[in-house]
Amino acid sequence: xxxxxxxxxxxxxxxVVSGPAGSGKGTVMKLLMQDPDSFALSVxxxxxxxxxxxxxxxEYFFVSRERFxxxxxxxxxxxxxxxxxxxxxxxxxxxxxxxxxxxHLLLEIDVDGGRQIKAAFPEAVLVMIVPPGAAEQERRxxxxxxxxxxxxxxxxxRAKAELTEAEHYDYVIVNETGEAEKTADVFRAIVAAEMxxxxxxxDLKERYYAN
Amino acid sequence: xxxxxxxxxxxxxxxVVSGPAGSGKGTVMKLLMQDPDSFALSVxxxxxxxxxxxxxxxEYFFVSRERFxxxxxxxxxxxxxxxxxxxxxxxxxxxxxxxxxxxHLLLEIDVDGGRQIKAAFPEAVLVMIVPPGAAEQERRxxxxxxxxxxxxxxxxxRAKAELTEAEHYDYVIVNETGEAEKTADVFRAIVAAEMxxxxxxxDLKERYYAN
Numbered sequence: 167x168x169x170x171x172x173x174x175x176x177x178x179x180x181x182v183v184s185g186p187a188g189s190g191k192g193t194v195m196k197l198l199m200q201d202p203d204s205f206a207l208s209v210x211x212x213x214x215x216x217x218x219x220x221x222x223x224x225e226y227f228f229v230s231r232e233r234f235x236x237x238x239x240x241x242x243x244x245x246x247x248x249x250x251x252x253x254x255x256x257x258x259x260x261x262x263x264x265x266x267x268x269x270h271l272l273l274e275i276d277v278d279g280g281r282q283i284k285a286a287f288p289e290a291v292l293v294m295i296v297p298p299g300a301a302e303q304e305r306r307x308x309x310x311x312x313x314x315x316x317x318x319x320x321x322x323x324r325a326k327a328e329l330t331e332a333e334h335y336d337y338v339i340v341n342e343t344g345e346a347e348k349t350a351d352v353f354r355a356i357v358a359a360e361m362x363x364x365x366x367x368x369d370l371k372e373r374y375y376a377n
Numbered sequence: 378x379x380x381x382x383x384x385x386x387x388x389x390x391x392x393v394v395s396g397p398a399g400s401g402k403g404t405v406m407k408l409l410m411q412d413p414d415s416f417a418l419s420v421x422x423x424x425x426x427x428x429x430x431x432x433x434x435x436e437y438f439f440v441s442r443e444r445f446x447x448x449x450x451x452x453x454x455x456x457x458x459x460x461x462x463x464x465x466x467x468x469x470x471x472x473x474x475x476x477x478x479x480x481h482l483l484l485e486i487d488v489d490g491g492r493q494i495k496a497a498f499p500e501a502v503l504v505m506i507v508p509p510g511a512a513e514q515e516r517r518x519x520x521x522x523x524x525x526x527x528x529x530x531x532x533x534x535r536a537k538a539e540l541t542e543a544e545h546y547d548y549v550i551v552n553e554t555g556e557a558e559k560t561a562d563v564f565r566a567i568v569a570a571e572m573x574x575x576x577x578x579x580d581l582k583e584r585y586y587a588n
Binding site: 171172173294296298299300301302326329330332333335336337338339340342351352354355356358359360362363364367368370371374375377 | 382383384505507509510511512513537540541543544546547548549550551553562563565566567569570571573574575578579581582585586588
């Protein structure tokens, strides 16, 4: 977002954030969103019914199945997935509006969505947030006691598949227990480093001498 | 340098720092070296005569031409160059000792050296520090008044060649006038991001489940 040097005003980053259950990525996203001038959180569209306390346009855009399939057909989504019979997807228009302002867009999506985003937008940055190890992950899921035993086992199984996908990601941050602030700092460091990446400044020399 | 999670103890980064005259990279290096637990500055070997106030082993290791050519033959240098009739090079043994402790090694070398390092050590990170533009660069060189007009013109010409090499670098940081601290912060961010790079953690899943 620097206007002060020869690089001029620049687009924000498309940031995919994934992580297995118990990674604590939700807490990290909240910390990043304390700086709304730098970051915006993408709101997904879904066909599932709103939960109580959920507000349309805040947690999700709640749409009908017909409308969602129209969004797919009209390429109005950056990525989408069908999970347990419901669609979830990232609307394109608000995403592009955010990036145009120079703010960075956070997409909290799963590894399937991450793969779709990377294929369509190679310049996207994929970050995986993980617990400090499998044992600690299981402890976190059992401690929060919000899941049934069956759900815990399913989440642990799913985590294995997600870790396999990590090799397609750009970065992995180990979210130590009680250290969400530190994880957010590493995340901000990734953003600063990516903005300094030579790949993102193809016409460096021309810009330098135009100044 | 984290010992606290499944990634275990890790090697430091080999960090090449280059930049045209007037970039202010020396000031940035001094700021980084305020944290000697994280960074070490490589001391080059050279065949040129010591200047007054220069101490052997601090500014340079001052060696004979014969000894330097022996170092080349025995592959005791990570990179070397012949500049205006004198050799300059980076001794391998102290570099490897630093990296083994988990500290990051700063090599303040030119773009030729940077190219050699990248070819021999693809995992090295190449950072170029540049002034905010050609006009400001010229102003800095004239203001510090330590160079002759001829020398200034030669340095400006050389800067053009260096900017052409920037595309082979990984990162470029614009060192705004009076903002060396900010530049050092971006540099530290690059280090943190590189340590979180998935490329550097090839056995992520195995490590995770061993824990």
